[in-house]
Amino acid sequence: MKKDIKIPEVKDVHVAVVQEEHLEYKTQDWNAYIINNSDKDLDTVLIVTKGYNDKKITPVMRHTIAKLPARSYAKIEYLQEQVLELNNEFKITFFEGNQMFDKTYLFRKNTINVKALQTVPLMQLRGVLVK
Numbered sequence: 001m002k003k004d005i006k007i008p009e010v011k012d013v014h015v016a017v018v019q020e021e022h023l024e025y026k027t028q029d030w031n032a033y034i035i036n037n038s039d040k041d042l043d044t045v046l047i048v049t050k051g052y053n054d055k056k057i058t059p060v061m062r063h064t065i066a067k068l069p070a071r072s073y074a075k076i077e078y079l080q081e082q083v084l085e086l087n088n089e090f091k092i093t094f095f096e097g098n099q100m101f102d103k104t105y106l107f108r109k110n111t112i113n114v115k116a117l118q119t120v121p122l123m124q125l126r127g128v129l130v131k
Contacts, residue, residue: 007102032079
């Protein structure tokens with residue numbers, strides 16, 4: 001039965017962690033985003049996140065986005081500085097038409113930092129990207 005379920009490869013959907021200025025508090029905050037760089041809308045986007053290492057694990061966070069239009073992005077969550085020292089995992093499931101897609105994106109510990117910033121598609125910002 002399980003062998004009959006086919007989940008195709010995810011393309012053009014990414015997770016980025018971007019450092020942005022918080023205007024009210026005048027701080028540089030790290031925020032995670034999902035990017036839909038495809039030509040198709042994504043429906044019922046389910047995101048499960050957690051941070052972990054050998055000794056610590058954060059509470060699991062769950063997020064839902066009803067619809068993520070083609071060539072757009074949406075904020076997932078704010079990441080505290082202490083969480084950047086952990087592996088940060090984003091499990092994303094969504095529908096494109098009637099087809100379900102699923103992918104796990106992993107930012108390894110300490111890879112989210114200023115030295116790793118690169119241009120993020122669609123956002124006109126710099127961040128750390130996992131494809």
